[in-house]
Amino acid sequence: MAVIPVNIAGRPYEVRVGAGLLAELVPHCRGKLRKRDVPIVTDANVHAAWGDVVEASLRDNGHEPHWRILPPGEHTKSWDELAATVNWLLSLEVERGDHIIALGGGVIGDLTGFCAAVLKRGCKFIQVPTTLLSQVDSSVGGKTAINTPAGKNLVGAFHQPSLVLADLSALETLPTRELLAGYAEVVKYGLINDADFFAWCDTNGAKMVAGDSALREYAVAHSVAAKARIVAEDEFETTGRRALLNLGHTFGHALEAETGFSNRLLHGEAVALGMVLAARYSARKGLMPMASADHVAQHIGEVGLPASLSALGLDCNGAALVKHMLHDKKMDAGTLPFLLMKGIGKTYLDKQVSLEDVADFLDGELARTPA
Ligand SMILES: NC(=O)c1ccc[n+]([C@@H]2O[C@H](COP(=O)([O-])OP(=O)(O)OC[C@H]3O[C@@H](n4cnc5c(N)ncnc54)[C@H](O)[C@@H]3O)[C@@H](O)[C@H]2O)c1
Ligand SMILES: O=C(O)C(=O)C[C@@H](O)[C@H](O)[C@H](O)COP(=O)(O)O
Numbered sequence: 461m462a463v464i465p466v467n468i469a470g471r472p473y474e475v476r477v478g479a480g481l482l483a484e485l486v487p488h489c490r491g492k493l494r495k496r497d498v499p500i501v502t503d504a505n506v507h508a509a510w511g512d513v514v515e516a517s518l519r520d521n522g523h524e525p526h527w528r529i530l531p532p533g534e535h536t537k538s539w540d541e542l543a544a545t546v547n548w549l550l551s552l553e554v555e556r557g558d559h560i561i562a563l564g565g566g567v568i569g570d571l572t573g574f575c576a577a578v579l580k581r582g583c584k585f586i587q588v589p590t591t592l593l594s595q596v597d598s599s600v601g602g603k604t605a606i607n608t609p610a611g612k613n614l615v616g617a618f619h620q621p622s623l624v625l626a627d628l629s630a631l632e633t634l635p636t637r638e639l640l641a642g643y644a645e646v647v648k649y650g651l652i653n654d655a656d657f658f659a660w661c662d663t664n665g666a667k668m669v670a671g672d673s674a675l676r677e678y679a680v681a682h683s684v685a686a687k688a689r690i691v692a693e694d695e696f697e698t699t700g701r702r703a704l705l706n707l708g709h710t711f712g713h714a715l716e717a718e719t720g721f722s723n724r725l726l727h728g729e730a731v732a733l734g735m736v737l738a739a740r741y742s743a744r745k746g747l748m749p750m751a752s753a754d755h756v757a758q759h760i761g762e763v764g765l766p767a768s769l770s771a772l773g774l775d776c777n778g779a780a781l782v783k784h785m786l787h788d789k790k791m792d793a794g795t796l797p798f799l800l801m802k803g804i805g806k807t808y809l810d811k812q813v814s815l816e817d818v819a820d821f822l823d824g825e826l827a828r829t830p831a
């Protein structure tokens with residue numbers, strides 16, 4: 461097992477990564493479950509796959525689990541589920557010092573974390589991520605949110621968990637498409653500031669996705685450590701440092717909005733394509749060679765993630781995609797800074813990007829014949 465220490469502004473917590481943590485959930489919670497009753501928020505797929513394992517660990521250790529089982533999918537990050545889940549937690553008489561367990565992917569983690577942030581002005585919560593994406597990214601760093609009709613994650617809070625338990629065994633029941641979506645956020649850490657890790661992905665990514673457990677542990681632990689370092693430098697995304705973690709997301713969130721937050725395009729898939737677009741746009745601006753952008757697209761396409769905008773078959777133009785971007789939380793005095801690349805592992809925040817130019821670029825990408 462790997463234990464990655466996270467220390468955000470003097471508030472430390474651990475990320476424990478290994479196989480079999482769900483079966484040993486209570487011991488791994490390290491005394492944080494201080495009452496008999498334990499609230500657990502999850503979704504129906506996760507409950508079907510792992511509910512009995514978690515239930516047994518709690519009951520065997522003298523706890524009474526209380527389950528809230530939500531519908532799977534992005535639409536669960538909603539005002540309605542937020543209100544209903546907060547009311548459910550209130551009905552359980554959860555106190556500020558109690559820990560709510562978020563058992564699931566990024567949707568469950570984001571929603572439950574936000575409930576914990578607002579309930580009684582802040583309760584504690586434990587992230588138990590069960591997707592690759594949530595293990596490498598969403599369970600760490602304290603961004604919590606719901607979506608609104610205007611866009612992605614537009615209502616939320618920064619609220620750090622007390623503990624993250626990432627059980628690699630949970631990935632055994634995860635559909636391949638979801639594993640791949642999570643892999644996009646792994647590649648992101650290489651593209652941001654770690655060319656060696658991108659090279660590691662080139663060599664090992666496909667084997668890791670296919671199931672090699674040692675490679676999975678390395679990928680999760682490396683990704684978590686990379687994210688923890690960045691978040692520790694800029695918890696509230698004020699200096700631009702944390703914004704690096706948004707590589708591919710300005711394009712990606714616009715694509716998610718355009719496809720109605722539907723199963724047509726998962727978050728990780730949108731980020732994968734968004735990173736290809738960020739790389740291609742950077743090359744078009746002469747910031748890096750087109751060969752480097754082709755390398756990014758080739759890696760993402762070969763592993764099985766979307767790497768071509770035109771192949772999505774969207775019925776829209778570049779201006780429509782840019783319109784979604786106007787809701788991006790990075791908007792600053794009417795301008796939108798973009799994460800662009802001066803090379804693989806050389807991402808930076810560019811504040812001089814013209815949205816007309818981006819719309820023109822996207823028109824070209826929408827019409828381009830896939831390679
Ligand atoms: N807070 C952050 O920093 C952050 C970072 C990245 C992404 N996100 C958010 O995370 C969300 C995406 O998360 P996700 O990709 O984990 O999606 P998800 O939570 O929708 O889970 C994906 C699917 O896998 C199923 N599932 C989960 N674990 C399973 C398991 N072990 N076995 C079988 N099925 C399982 C779920 O039921 C769901 O159908 C998006 O809303 C995104 O915005 C947040
Ligand atoms: O933790 C961060 O910071 C990230 O940007 C991680 C992203 O992978 C994640 O999708 C995040 O939710 C996007 O943040 P947002 O502020 O653009 O909603």
Ligand SMILES: [Zn+2]
Nearest residue numbers: 645709727731
């Ligand atoms: Zn993301």
